[in-house]
Amino acid sequence: MAVFNQVEFDNHEQVVFCADEASGLRAIIAVHSTKLGPAVGGCRLWDYAKDEDAVYDVLRLSKGMTYKNAVARLPFGGGKSVIIGDAKEIKSEALFRAFGKHLERLGGSYYSAEDVNITTGDVMMMHKETNYVLGLEGKSGNPSPFTALGTFLGIKAAYQHKHGHQDLAGVKVAVQGLGAVAYGLCKHLHEAGAQLFVTDINQASIDRVVSEFGATAVGIDEIYDLDVDVYAPCALGATLNDNTIPRLKATVIAGCANNQLAESRHGEILREKGVLYAPDYVINAGGIINVYYETKPEGYNKEQATKHVEGIYDTLTEIFARSESEQKSTHIIADELAQEIIAQGL
Template structure:
């Protein structure tokens, strides 16, 4: 990879490579954009096949956080970090404290949170070295694990999607096909069941599937069958890039709304294909923004009731996306990007105006 060329093309601000020989830490922090404020994004721990694969992932994820945070109306920018390693075997206090020291060295340009492969406990270890961490349980004012709030955000987005497609936001009598039933999806299943919805689920983890079957009366299907089931809404809550040339022709749903990141294998091609087929796509970085909205509330002194109100506002944000897509005759994916880019552009304009005013004032002196 030609790193500086890649950074220039994607307009990334900073990439930091972190290593600590004693703990075995190998990590990358990517700060994409701080126009709206310090970059905030989770720390993913994963046994990447190569260092380049880790770099590509952190670049992709950090840019996604810029759009997610901007569209959510947060005064924070986009960043992400990855630790190369197996989260089941390679964790240690020394490793996470070393990571915390690297975060501290950035003096608040990047604020870390948990993500795939990391937990509240891991954030606690980082907090021993830096204040720039959210989602820990070690200090007063922390919000802890954001999974429940992420699920609430997905549920809010799903209700607005249902209203757009069916004319009613209630999920009563609706069939939701969920791919992946981890922590976020488990909480989502409960919300859907309590709203009167029917669940069809799948996961490579059969214990997780059985838990949802037992607790919420879900119907279980095979991992490859989920694309073909007749349902009202398909909810991808596991892997990315699962809406692609192979799966789209199999879909028998009216809408897609789930928590997984980067669901479209090709954003332009596959969002247009869904539009042509009459399948409403709820853009994933709007749908799954509840977690970051929740942890971002820590920056002003965490208040759970206030955070819940903000997370539920995803309902209105999703409505904005649908309205933009309809009025401009564009895909919902393009509309979500427009919403985020417009907010960043407005802030850049304000900054330029302020700097020009300050420059003029200095010249007059």
């Protein structure tokens, strides 16, 4: 399995493969950059089909965290971790404590937090073996509501740029994936008067959003063909690809999923189609912003965290304006902004 010659490797500072026979732990920790500070990024538990898929995923996510933290103006570098396995079968205190021991061995170059299929309770079990975890219960806690808020404000910023107003009443939004963040996003959208069209692999999640927010449920594949104004990818990545982009009718793409573009060229294809894309690591930075305020010497302050998250609206507005004036796709502008901040410092 090649690593160094993968495009996604992109000069990662460290990639660590972790195992613990007793608990069944198999994990990978990727540290992309510590230039702005210790690498920070959540831990994802996923049942990857093969190890190569896990390596690909963790490398992409880790680099994304470097850029996400930079554009969010946080004194963090970028890192990410994945635990391989079925969350319904392998979760145990022993597993998370074993993972915590591996975090401890890195000596603070990487701090983990919750991500897909990892709860704050799981993070607390890691915390029994290490202090190198964030998003702790009793401190900043669950970051999902802040990611949802930032994503909602990002949709408003995108709609404002594309259509000259941010009133979402009657706006049709297709939400793909209904995890904790997407549920919060749907709540915001519903309260703003948007019409919701939703899909997920979990029927219970669909039923909840249909019941509480009057959403219309659609099939997993049907979501791409809807005549809607906004497509909000909130599941796993790479849903913007050669197969799906020609089918999309939305003029705005803005959601909380990571790595939404299957390849960089797909961002340019969207721009040529006149579709405004909100770069994923910019719009979904609310959670990591909230976690940062846990590290403040004076202690966590929810009001300060919320105000910082609200700045996502302004950051996206800047990116959209630069994209238009420089005739470059928004994800390229976001990358350039991140690179400028990393080079110059905060």
